[in-house]
Amino acid sequence: MAHLLGAENVAVAFATRTVLDGLSLGLEEGDRIGMVGRNGDGKSTLMRLLAQRQQPDSGRVTKRGDVSVGYLDQQDVLDGDLEVGQAIVGDAADHEWASNPKVRDVMGGLVGEVDWHARVSSLSGGQKRRVALARLLVGDDDVVMLDEPTNHLDVEGVAWLAQHLKQRWRTTAGALLVITHDRWFLDEVCTRTWEVHDGIVDPFDGGYAAYVLARAERDRMASVVEGKRQQLVKKELAWLRRGAPARTAKPKFRIEAANDLIADVPQPRDSVALSKMATARLGKDVLDLEHVSLAFDGARPLFDNITLRLAPGERLGIVGVNGAGKSTLLRLLNGELEPTSGRIKRGKTVKTAILTQEVRELDELADKRVIEVIQDERNVFEVGGKEVSASQLVEQLGFGTDKQWTPVRELSGGERRRLQLLRLLVGEPNVLMLDEPTNDLDTDTLSAVEDLLDGWAGTLVVVSHDRYLLERVTDHQLALLGDGKLRGLPGGVDQYLELRHAAGASASGAKTGPAAKSGPAAAAPGPSEAEKREARKEVNRIERQLGKLAQQAERLHAQMAESSAGMRLDELAGLNARLQAVEAERGELEEAWMEAAEAAGE
Known part of the structure; x- marks a missing residue:
């Protein structure tokens, strides 16, 4: 494989x-490389160095001359x-970017x-983040x-995004370097x-599952004794082997050693035992939403006659499109909002706690350690x-002896999130709600959080885009x-994606006519091969006309720029009117081009 860039x-x-x-x-x-490690250990710094956005204190970063x-x-x-x-596309005309399948x-x-x-x-x-990501991905960078x-x-x-990156290059072309806490994404995309x-980088073959297995094997062979960390790795291995067998098919090294390592490790969670403990604390009734509807200021209902019953010890995950009301649902369960209709039934012993996305609750404790x-x-838990x-x-959540005496105001985003979660847990709620809890947390910290949740007896509701979590x-x-509406997902996240794909295909099939200029073109509903041939001819004809109009517009701009100083006002107005007519014709042709391109299947 050809070398693209590197650090020396x-x-x-x-x-x-x-x-x-x-x-x-x-x-x-x-x-296709994924970078993992604790927050603050230098992942982003290393990426900035390799992208030549930051200079090292010593050493150098080299790049092959033609690599973008x-x-x-x-x-x-x-x-x-x-x-x-x-x-995203600069000043490119619609027909220019829309003719590129990758851009579409x-x-x-x-x-x-x-x-x-x-x-x-x-x-x-x-939305800004999505636009910035789109702007990058429409390019043709080598790395x-x-x-x-x-x-x-x-x-x-x-x-x-995972599917796009897997198909973006040929197997032996291009290079990807990604930092993410999304472990499913790492497994899906990365091969290393x-x-x-500690100032160094250890390379592993495979994605996250392979990395966890290899790291545990490395530690075992080197006789590394790291009590707490090793227990977390073992428990993670137990889940990977027993709860997600498909993932462990990816590593190509010995699985036997990993099996020996985890032979005496218990199941990551005893659901029956947790249910018994939670029932003792909660009683039979927890939280019920009965025929609940919610609308704001007369708008379309966010929830329309939904019913949800939470059982003692239940562990529920919620996924959904942005704006569908995931965070609002948690606020209803937490008693922060009242429904427009229906009722919320709350058990007598229920004590809720919610981890919000913003984590502003620590602001008032900024000066405390x-x-x-x-x-x-309390002092004992x-x-x-x-x-x-x-x-x-x-x-247990990564605050070592020195870090425990750090003022809250000096903590990083990930550290603040860890502390807020711990603060919620020590308040002894019996219904815990987490809204996007993986934000700002690294993979090691996520393992620690999951380990803590495994031993927590209560009802858990998690809103997250993190499939692994x-x-x-x-x-x-x-x-x-x-x-x-609320819909059950017996098939898990895969079923959710199938439902969304089916809904998108149905919506596309219902559209007719040319695509609106507000976004990407919709696919035409199955024209015949003869119609496609005619449409391709039309596309070529329109492109020739657009080329001629572009030349006309360029000439008119040049005339106006060169002659405006000594030109009479009526002459300048005449040139401007001709330019406006050309631009109007271009706009009409671009719409016709997009309609023809749809029919041609381009």
């Missing part, structure tokens, strides 16, 4: 802390004055529901580097994994039938499809 003996330090230490590695054609690199930063900033279409695929997968003419400044953070691309994508968007830790936030609740101190409990900590899932 690079080092980076911040203040007194060395983040990368004498590191040498490279990207070859055909590489596309890079998506976590803080990518778009020009807020641009329209969505301009931000990107548009449909990421921004199909975004107003094509909206100003970027008017978009939500998630694509993505830093947390799945943030703000729903389950459907993550699945689309880089673990960044991490350990003090937990000690304010019971977890999984064992008593642990506040310090031990805090350490949903399959790991919940026993069944429900879908919100944007029609005001």
Whole structure:
């Protein structure tokens, strides 16, 4: 495989802390690499170095001269004055970008529901992220580097992105480097994994499942004794082997050693035992939504006559399209909202807690230290039938001895999220609701969170686009499809994606006429081969006309620019009128081109 770019003996330090230490590695054609590691260990720094967006303190980054690199930063900033279409394809005419199947695929997968003419400044953070990702993917870069691309994508968007990246290049062409906490995505897309830790990078073959197995095998062979960390890895292995056998078919090294390692590991969760414990604490009644409808300001109902009954110890996952009401459903269950009609029945002993996406609840505790936030609740806690101190409990979620005395205001986003979750748990709720809990958390921390949830007795409701998390900590899932209804998913997330695909195909089949200029063109409803041939001829004819009109417009612009200083006002107005007529004709032809292109299947 041909070498594309690489780092030679690079080092980076911040203040007194060395983040990368004498590191040498490279990207070859055909590489599909996922980077994992704890927050703050240098994943984003390494990506910026390889993308040549940051210079190392020592060493160098080299790139083959003809290699182009596309890079998506976590803080990518778009020009807020641009329209969505301009931000993605620049000034290209509709017929120019719409004739490219890859561009049409990107548009449909990421921004199909975004107003094509909206100003970027008017978009939500998630929409801006989608537009920035689309702008990158419509290009033809040899290397694509993505830093947390799945943030703000729903389950459907993550699945689309995985499929796009798998098909973007030939197997031996191009290169992908991605940082993400989405472990399903890593398994689906990546064929190699880089673990960044302690200033170095350890390479592994395979995606996340292979990496977990290989890391445990590496630690076993090296006789590494890491009590808490090893227990987490073992439990993760137990789930991978028993709960998701399809994933473990991917690694090509010995599975036998991993089987020996986990032979005496218990099941990750005893659902029966949890149900008994939860019933003792909760009683028979938990939370019931009965024939609930909810609408805001006379708008179309967000929920329309839905019924949901939560049982003691139930572990429920919720997926759905953006704007379908997932977070609102949690607020209803938490008692923050009252339904427009129907009723919410709440058990007498129910105590709820909700982890919001914003985590603003810690703002009032900014000056307190991490350990003090937990000690304010109690000094001793019971977890999984064992008593642990506040310090031990805090350490389970990655706050070491030094970090426990850090003021809350100095914590990173991921650390704040961990602390908020821990604070909710020590309040001893018996119904816990998590709204996109994986935001800002690295894969090791996610494993620790899941381990903590395994031993937590209560009813759990999780809203997340993270398929791995949903399959790991919940026993069944429900879908919100944007029609005001709740739908059961006995087939899990795969069934949800099938439903969404079927709904999209049905909607496309119902459309007629040319596609609107607000976005990607819809497919024509099955023309015959003869009709397709005629449509292709029409496409070619229109393209020739568009070319001539473009030349006319260019000449008129040149005349107006060269002669405006000495030209009479009526002459200038005449040229401008001719230019407007040309532009109007171009617009009509572009619409006709798009209609013909649909019929031709282009």
